[in-house]
Amino acid sequence: MDLLYKSTRGDKRSVSSAEAVVRGIAPDGGLYVPSVVPLLDKPFDKLVDMDYRELAAYIMAKFFIDFPRDILTECINNAYDSKYDDSRIVPVIEKAEAYFIELFHGPTLAFKDMALTFLPHLLKAASRIMDIDKEIVILTATSGDTGKAALEGFSGIEGTRIIVFYPKNGVSMVQERQMTTQEGNNTHVIAIEGNFDDAQKGVKAIFGDKEYGDKLAGKGYIFSSANSINIGRLVPQIVYYVFSYLDLIKRSKITAGENINIVVPTGNFGNILAAYYSKKMGLPVNKLICASNINNVLYDFINTGIYDRKRKFIVTSSPAMDILVSSNLERLLYDLAGEDAKVIDRLTGELADKGEFEITDEMKQGLSGFYGGFATEEETFSTIKDLYMKSGYLIDTHTSVGYTVYKKYVKDTADNTPAVIASTASPFKFPGSVAEAIDEKYMDMDEFSLLEVLSGMSGIKIPGPLLGIEDKKVIHNKSCAIEEMKDVVSTILGI
Numbered sequence: 001m002d003l004l005y006k007s008t009r010g011d012k013r014s015v016s017s018a019e020a021v022v023r024g025i026a027p028d029g030g031l032y033v034p035s036v037v038p039l040l041d042k043p044f045d046k047l048v049d050m051d052y053r054e055l056a057a058y059i060m061a062k063f064f065i066d067f068p069r070d071i072l073t074e075c076i077n078n079a080y081d082s083k084y085d086d087s088r089i090v091p092v093i094e095k096a097e098a099y100f101i102e103l104f105h106g107p108t109l110a111f112k113d114m115a116l117t118f119l120p121h122l123l124k125a126a127s128r129i130m131d132i133d134k135e136i137v138i139l140t141a142t143s144g145d146t147g148k149a150a151l152e153g154f155s156g157i158e159g160t161r162i163i164v165f166y167p168k169n170g171v172s173m174v175q176e177r178q179m180t181t182q183e184g185n186n187t188h189v190i191a192i193e194g195n196f197d198d199a200q201k202g203v204k205a206i207f208g209d210k211e212y213g214d215k216l217a218g219k220g221y222i223f224s225s226a227n228s229i230n231i232g233r234l235v236p237q238i239v240y241y242v243f244s245y246l247d248l249i250k251r252s253k254i255t256a257g258e259n260i261n262i263v264v265p266t267g268n269f270g271n272i273l274a275a276y277y278s279k280k281m282g283l284p285v286n287k288l289i290c291a292s293n294i295n296n297v298l299y300d301f302i303n304t305g306i307y308d309r310k311r312k313f314i315v316t317s318s319p320a321m322d323i324l325v326s327s328n329l330e331r332l333l334y335d336l337a338g339e340d341a342k343v344i345d346r347l348t349g350e351l352a353d354k355g356e357f358e359i360t361d362e363m364k365q366g367l368s369g370f371y372g373g374f375a376t377e378e379e380t381f382s383t384i385k386d387l388y389m390k391s392g393y394l395i396d397t398h399t400s401v402g403y404t405v406y407k408k409y410v411k412d413t414a415d416n417t418p419a420v421i422a423s424t425a426s427p428f429k430f431p432g433s434v435a436e437a438i439d440e441k442y443m444d445m446d447e448f449s450l451l452e453v454l455s456g457m458s459g460i461k462i463p464g465p466l467l468g469i470e471d472k473k474v475i476h477n478k479s480c481a482i483e484e485m486k487d488v489v490s491t492i493l494g495i
């Protein structure tokens with residue numbers, strides 16, 4: 001059967017992967033999902049010798065079937081190259097009875113690079129396949145990491161333009177500086193007076209405004225998304241779960257076919273959804289451990305079947321996970337509902353109108369492959385310190401949420417299945433929090449000086465992309481109110 005992409009909200013028309021990538025979101029506001037999840041159809045011992053690029057080509061060709069193989073390979077080779085400061089692309093590090101999949105060796109030091117160094121090339125190829133003669137405008141809401149990774153990925157890519165909205169007081173100083181110093185004359189960065197959910201809602205509203213879309217098309221523009229709702233971001237994220245599994249086989253830590261647990265610090269539910277898809281492809285996964293910070297909507301959902309966003313949004317030290325509406329959950333719900341789009345319509349409607357929904361008992365049973373946990377700020381900090389004291393290994397706040405929840409899981413269940421933990425950001429990206437976790441005396445030092453401190457502690461050099469960042473010229477300094485987002489876009493595009 002040919003693989004096409006269909007909307008979770010029931011739009012009758014299925015589309016090719018190229019079209020799904022260009023559109024980002026379905027015309028009815030739903031998310032695109034593959035009509036069938038392809039299987040890993042080669043035995044693991046045949047896959048173990050592939051390097052990251054080869055494995056990526058093997059897996060992605062199954063999802064992007066309408067891209068010529070050589071073009072897809074070119075996109076992959078352009079993505080996973082010397083931009084990564086480790087030739088393995090994704091090193092898997094064994095520490096304290098767990099395996100940390102370090103997903104932060106790309107140009108912006110967070111796991112978003114794993115997809116966003118690739119997506120711009122894919123999008124350009126998709127636009128060619130579809131014969132699109134318009135300039136593609138990438139509109140993105142960011143909780144800090146997507147923004148920079150998307151800017152870096154799209155900067156200078158012909159035929160594209162990128163506009164990023166970030167919450168003014170919701171990102172670290174390093175994150176903000178990374179974005180505001182972005183070069184490339186097709187890049188635009190705007191701070192909004194609101195939180196990430198406001199930014200995401202604003203962007204979704206612009207996407208959903210058909211009249212505005214038509215007006216734009218008349219001016220030679222077409223919108224697309226670099227957020228994790230785009231299938232072009234989800235698929236590349238499947239690769240590293242399989243890669244880490246193969247790595248453990250290669251190092252004789254597990255045998256082919258043995259189960260692992262996967263731990264993912266979660267915000268928008270994109271990264272863990274990729275892990276869920278890897279399981280559907282045939283990766284032997286026992287539990288998917290979903291780790292939240294104190295914005296613990298997903299923890300409640302997994303444990304009760306009730307999703308309730310009516311709560312205070314809390315700014316934490318793991319800002320990329322400060323999210324109350326997890327977009328990608330819709331894809332899981334669709335699956336749990338037996339691909340019944342009417343159920344999704346009802347649930348998303350209830351979430352919009354009442355701020356909550358509850359799934360059926362039958363759907364709840366489908367959640368049994370997940371374990372939901374959360375970490376408080378205190379726990380997040382003490383885990384960073386404990387792990388460092390024990391092993392000299394420094395992790396960032398997001399990864400610490402993951403590791404904290406993993407330890408709770410082991411305590412709860414005594415399950416000692418080997419576990420891989422998605423290490424989603426470099427500790428150098430959140431120097432203030434990481435240094436403070438180690439010793440409170442660093443509390444009042446500025447983040448840029450702390451980079452040196454962390455380097456001294458870990459024996460790891462300050463990553464190249466952050467060298468001298470405090471002296472870099474700020475290029476973007478615009479901000480706007482939530483209601484002004486659309487006007488800002490119009491001004492930038494001159495319409």
Ligand SMILES: *Cc1c(COP(=O)(O)O)cnc(C)c1O
Nearest residue numbers: 145267268269270271320424425
């Ligand atoms: C984006 C991000 C997350 C959350 O990932 P989702 O796919 O949104 O669940 C976790 N950690 C870091 C460092 C991130 O940048």
